Amino acid sequence: MSDWHSWAAIAVFVIAYVAIISEHVHRTAAALAGAAAMLTISATDDKAAFFDEHSGIDWNVIFLLLGMMAIVGVLRQTGLFEYLAIWAVKRARGKPFRVMTMLIVITASASALLDNVTTVLLVAPVTLLVCERLVLPAAPFLIAEVMASNIGGTATLVGDPPNIIIASRGGLTFNDFLVHLAPIAAVLTAVLVVMCRVMFRKVLVYDEDRAADVMALEEREAIRDHRLLYQGLGVLTLVVFGFVAHPVLHYAPSVVALLGAGILIAISKVETGEALKEVEWPTLAFFAGLFIMVGALIETGVIGEVSRALADATGGSELGATMLLVFGSAVLSGVVDNIPYVATMAPITADLAHGFGGDGVHVLWWALALGADLGGNATAIGASANVVVLGIAERNQQPISFWQFTKYGLVVTAVTVTIAAGYLWLRYFALG
Numbered sequence: 001m002s003d004w005h006s007w008a009a010i011a012v013f014v015i016a017y018v019a020i021i022s023e024h025v026h027r028t029a030a031a032l033a034g035a036a037a038m039l040t041i042s043a044t045d046d047k048a049a050f051f052d053e054h055s056g057i058d059w060n061v062i063f064l065l066l067g068m069m070a071i072v073g074v075l076r077q078t079g080l081f082e083y084l085a086i087w088a089v090k091r092a093r094g095k096p097f098r099v100m101t102m103l104i105v106i107t108a109s110a111s112a113l114l115d116n117v118t119t120v121l122l123v124a125p126v127t128l129l130v131c132e133r134l135v136l137p138a139a140p141f142l143i144a145e146v147m148a149s150n151i152g153g154t155a156t157l158v159g160d161p162p163n164i165i166i167a168s169r170g171g172l173t174f175n176d177f178l179v180h181l182a183p184i185a186a187v188l189t190a191v192l193v194v195m196c197r198v199m200f201r202k203v204l205v206y207d208e209d210r211a212a213d214v215m216a217l218e219e220r221e222a223i224r225d226h227r228l229l230y231q232g233l234g235v236l237t238l239v240v241f242g243f244v245a246h247p248v249l250h251y252a253p254s255v256v257a258l259l260g261a262g263i264l265i266a267i268s269k270v271e272t273g274e275a276l277k278e279v280e281w282p283t284l285a286f287f288a289g290l291f292i293m294v295g296a297l298i299e300t301g302v303i304g305e306v307s308r309a310l311a312d313a314t315g316g317s318e319l320g321a322t323m324l325l326v327f328g329s330a331v332l333s334g335v336v337d338n339i340p341y342v343a344t345m346a347p348i349t350a351d352l353a354h355g356f357g358g359d360g361v362h363v364l365w366w367a368l369a370l371g372a373d374l375g376g377n378a379t380a381i382g383a384s385a386n387v388v389v390l391g392i393a394e395r396n397q398q399p400i401s402f403w404q405f406t407k408y409g410l411v412v413t414a415v416t417v418t419i420a421a422g423y424l425w426l427r428y429f430a431l432g
Contacts, residue, residue: 006300009043013293017335020381021402027381027390028282031289038296048299054343055295057288060254061117061161061339061384065284067257068121071236073278074270076125078229082222085129086214094211096136096204100144101193103127107145108152108189112159112182114243115253116149116385123149124392131398133214134207138398140200143405146389147377147412148192153385154373155185158243161384162342162372169346170353170365174247180366184423188374188416195415199408228268235264283391290381294336303344306332318356319429322367323421325349329371330417334378334409342372363428370420378413380405 016034019025025033038044048055075081092098103123111119123145131138153159157167157174166172197204223229242249242256251259265275297303314321333341345368353364376383380390380402386409393400 003300005041005043006302008041009038009296009300010302012037012041012043013297016293021379021406023402026282027402028286028289031286031293033289035289035292038293043296044292044299049292049295052295055298057291057295058339060252061291062284062287063254064115064257065117065121065287065384065388066279067254067259067261068118068239069279070261070275071232071239071257071264072121072125073275074228074264074268075232075236076278077225077270077274078232079222079224080229080232081125082129083219084126085133086217086219086222088126089130089133089211089214090217090219094134094208094214095206096134097197099130099134100141100196100200100204103130103141104144104148104189104193104196107148108185108192111149111152112155112185114240115158116146116153116160116383117388118243118253118257119149119152120146120385120389121392124389128392128396128398133217134210137203138393138396139400139404140196140203142389142393142398142400143408144192144196144200146383146385147409148189149385150373150376150383151185151188151192151416154188154370155182158246160338160369160373160376162338163369165339165342165346166349166365166369169350170362172362172365176362177369180362181369184370184420187423188419191416191419192412195412199411228270231268232264235260235267238263280388280391280395283388286387286391287384290337290387294341297336298344303336303341308348314352318363319425321352321356322363322424322428325364325367326371326417326421326424329368330375330378330413333372333375334382334413337381338372338376338383342368345372363424366428367424370424371417374416374420375413377409377416378406379409382409 012034016030019030020027039049044055050056088102089099092102107119107123110123124142127141127145128138131141150160155177157163157172157177163177167177239256239260242251243253246253265272314324329341329345349364349368376386380386386405390400390405
């Protein structure tokens with residue numbers, strides 16, 4: 001890493017990162033400026049930034065978001081989210097903690113079948129309406145949900161994009177993830193519920209009068225367009241089926257989402273402009289800038305050097321390698337997006353696993369998956385779902401600052417990663 005491009009790329013990334021967390025500059029402007037600087041100093045180039053699948057913009061993520069945001073934009077016009085909000089509050093009898101628990105469990109469960117970004121796109125509008133009905137701040141609920149999505153997404157191959165990369169490199173199946181990671185994901189979801197009860201206890205205040213007002217509402221009256229609702233739910237069902245059937249159909253989630261959005265807009269009476277108004281364009285631009293900056297770190301060898309340093313520090317111990325992977329991945333995934341990090345770390349993990357040999361080598365893949373997925377909760381830009389939720393909150397005049405998210409994220413990450421490390425030790429080393 002002696003090339004001056006490497007040090008210049010680190011400097012640009014640090015400056016942009018400081019600008020993002022300071023919030024003196026809008027995060028989208030900071031990310032785009034950082035991307036422009038990386039291109040200017042030739043830390044990356046147009047070919048790598050726009051066309052390289054390892055160090056460029058992840059267009060699958062961008063177009064997945066675009067398609068799902070358009071579908072959500074159409075569904076919003078039906079009154080479906082108001083219906084679900086009233087239904088959820090009535091089932092929880094207007095008690096904020098019960099509502100939060102319900103939303104956490106729903107989000108974590110859905111994230112195991114859908115990717116976590118799609119899940120928060122569907123759940124966040126309901127959450128905002130629930131909080132509006134109960135006159136509660138939305139930030140604690142949204143933060144709890146995005147953390148639940150990252151935890152729940154750990155459980156399956158399709159739940160979080162890094163898992164797909166790990167499965168491809170490690171030759172792992174959907175059932176492998178289900179057997180090895182679903183149990184700890186369920187435990188960590190329960191832990192998150194308990195932690196949220198403690199962290200957000202000051203805002204989870206029950207108001208009997210507000211609850212009574214909501215209990216008197218009839219959720220069916222919230223539906224404004226039944227025909228559009230049936231069309232939207234039909235298309236959404238097909239999209240979800242496309243996501244789950246990816247191993248058979250071989251259509252990328254981004255393609256499925258774009259097809260769904262196109263079909264829904266074509267068969268409905270909703271104007272194209274109306275559907276696209278719901279797209280979080282600043283969020284998409286932020287992702288593009290962030291991908292280019294992290295890609296520049298990959299191109300200049302910075303992330304590779306960090307990953308190799310992790311590998312060299314294991315000292316030939318499989319337990320040591322496992323613990324270093326889970327904790328090291330958690331730290332690094334909180335700083336850079338976990339998708340390019342896992343893409344860089346996967347071949348190194350494969351070499352480590354091959355070096356140790358035997359049937360127990362899979363534990364290294366589970367350590368990488370848990371560290372990267374759970375580490376995404378550490379900061380506001382640690383995972384794609386985090387950025388999406390912050391964008392939705394800002395658009396609805398309920399902004400969540402970088403530090404507001406991160407002060408809770410660091411605590412949740414520290415606890416969940418420590419429990420995950422204990423799970424790996426107990427299942428794969430202590431019990432053999």
